[in-house]
Amino acid sequence: MRGLFPSGLLVACAPTASPVGAERGAQAPDAATPSPPHADTASGAGPDTADGVDTGQGTDTGTPESDPGWNRCGSQHHGTRPAGTPDDPIGVPAWPMVDAGTTLGASTDRWDRYDCAPDTLETGPEVLYRFIADRPGDFRAEVRELDGSDVDLHLLRDPRIEDGIVQGCLGRAHQRLELTGLPAGEYWLAIDSWASESAEFPGAYELAFEWIEEEVWREVEVGPGIRWRTLRTAAEGGQTFQVVSVDPDAGRFMRPDLHSGCESVPDRLDALGAAVGINGGFFNVSNCTALDLVKADGIVLSTNQLNGLPQRAVGHVPGTGLAANWVDPGADWPEASDATSGYPSLVADGVAAAEAEPGVTVYSSTDWSRHPRSAMGITADGQLLLATVAGRTPAGAGLTTPRLADWMVELGAVEAVGLDGGGSSTLVVRGCWVDGVVSHPSDNGLPDWRGARGVSDGVYIY
Numbered sequence: 001m002r003g004l005f006p007s008g009l010l011v012a013c014a015p016t017a018s019p020v021g022a023e024r025g026a027q028a029p030d031a032a033t034p035s036p037p038h039a040d041t042a043s044g045a046g047p048d049t050a051d052g053v054d055t056g057q058g059t060d061t062g063t064p065e066s067d068p069g070w071n072r073c074g075s076q077h078h079g080t081r082p083a084g085t086p087d088d089p090i091g092v093p094a095w096p097m098v099d100a101g102t103t104l105g106a107s108t109d110r111w112d113r114y115d116c117a118p119d120t121l122e123t124g125p126e127v128l129y130r131f132i133a134d135r136p137g138d139f140r141a142e143v144r145e146l147d148g149s150d151v152d153l154h155l156l157r158d159p160r161i162e163d164g165i166v167q168g169c170l171g172r173a174h175q176r177l178e179l180t181g182l183p184a185g186e187y188w189l190a191i192d193s194w195a196s197e198s199a200e201f202p203g204a205y206e207l208a209f210e211w212i213e214e215e216v217w218r219e220v221e222v223g224p225g226i227r228w229r230t231l232r233t234a235a236e237g238g239q240t241f242q243v244v245s246v247d248p249d250a251g252r253f254m255r256p257d258l259h260s261g262c263e264s265v266p267d268r269l270d271a272l273g274a275a276v277g278i279n280g281g282f283f284n285v286s287n288c289t290a291l292d293l294v295k296a297d298g299i300v301l302s303t304n305q306l307n308g309l310p311q312r313a314v315g316h317v318p319g320t321g322l323a324a325n326w327v328d329p330g331a332d333w334p335e336a337s338d339a340t341s342g343y344p345s346l347v348a349d350g351v352a353a354a355e356a357e358p359g360v361t362v363y364s365s366t367d368w369s370r371h372p373r374s375a376m377g378i379t380a381d382g383q384l385l386l387a388t389v390a391g392r393t394p395a396g397a398g399l400t401t402p403r404l405a406d407w408m409v410e411l412g413a414v415e416a417v418g419l420d421g422g423g424s425s426t427l428v429v430r431g432c433w434v435d436g437v438v439s440h441p442s443d444n445g446l447p448d449w450r451g452a453r454g455v456s457d458g459v460y461i462y
Helices: 265-272 401-410
Strands: 097-102 126-133 137-145 151-162 165-173 176-182 185-193 204-212 218-223 226-233 239-246 254-263 276-279 294-296 299-302 311-317 321-327 338-342 345-348 351-357 373-379 384-389 413-418 427-429 455-461
Touching (some): 137 151, 239 276, 239 427, 254 265, 254 294, 265 427, 276 373, 311 345, 338 413, 384 401, 401 413
Antiparallel strands (some): 097 204, 126 185, 218 226, 239 384, 254 455, 294 338
16 A cells, blocks of 8 residues: 655645634633733834844753743753844744743734734734744644733734834734745744734733644654654645654653543643643543543553453553553453553554454444544554544544554554544643644544543553
């Protein structure tokens, strides 16, 4: 079967903007709320004329201890934080860029209208980011407003102010902004405070944005022993893949968790303090009862009750390392300290075989149609793989179960099982997107991070 990972770079077509997300009203405070003083404290060194902008970035002169939190994803996030002004914009040390900031009291309050939406008031203070894209690609940004703030996203090239309006805006949106087919070059992202006729709404926000080069794997060393890779490809109807590799030799370990009722993976990851999380197996949607083996720290929390058939499980066997094993309905896997079973078995001894039970290929229409998928596997060198593929949204067409088995082999899995898919499919990497959700959960039908479903259990990495 044709591989998913062509080596050439796909250059997208002419730029198109896709601003998506809730607009005014739902998250903004009441318009009668008093606004803060409208300070105009910019230095005057920025783009106040048609002459353009100062392109200097903040100098990385700090230490990890002095880092206030800019770019939270991966290890390249330390240093003195730039001011976020036209002459000192916040740079991008690595993709994706994930930041927590505030427009309240920001040093710049001069960009009040943009040529992409000149009738929309952005008279509150703004925070500016700047990056250079070496190759053509797509841009994606998402923001979460906190504490009653209301901020908007604006992507610009060659920003300059003419007649009181910022020129060079390529697109704007309230919560999520995507633009495709952009050329290489310098870009600016403005997080600006929206204003009604009677009030401004500056405040705190969480922001994530990225530059996506199709057909190119992007890799992030999230921390010691944890590597996250992502790929967007036009192959097979368009796909978005997420893979986390976990090295137990670096001191990392997996621990399944039985949720307290239906909880989303990002919510449960925060409560547990884990670094990575993925949804677990299947469950009864009426009462969120897990239907697969869930075993943590030697304690069986749930057994295989899915369909009366044995299931493959992946787990940690003390003294042996990661292993896979068939587990009968209602049974324990005594040798494993931590384990999760799934359906179906995808890879055994390095061979892709989507099996409902030993020697029996999957046969349901769900398995033979495309859907979002989650899987867990083991590589030949003993690393754990946690993987998702998007589906049911513009982020991806999804995979059939047999194709998922092939893909896990392509990733290097010698053993693998399927986890619950569809709307349950969710992968979270702490600090690497808004709420840490790096996949595209499909329950809301959008290619964003907001569609995570409550599930009965998950697998977490510490």
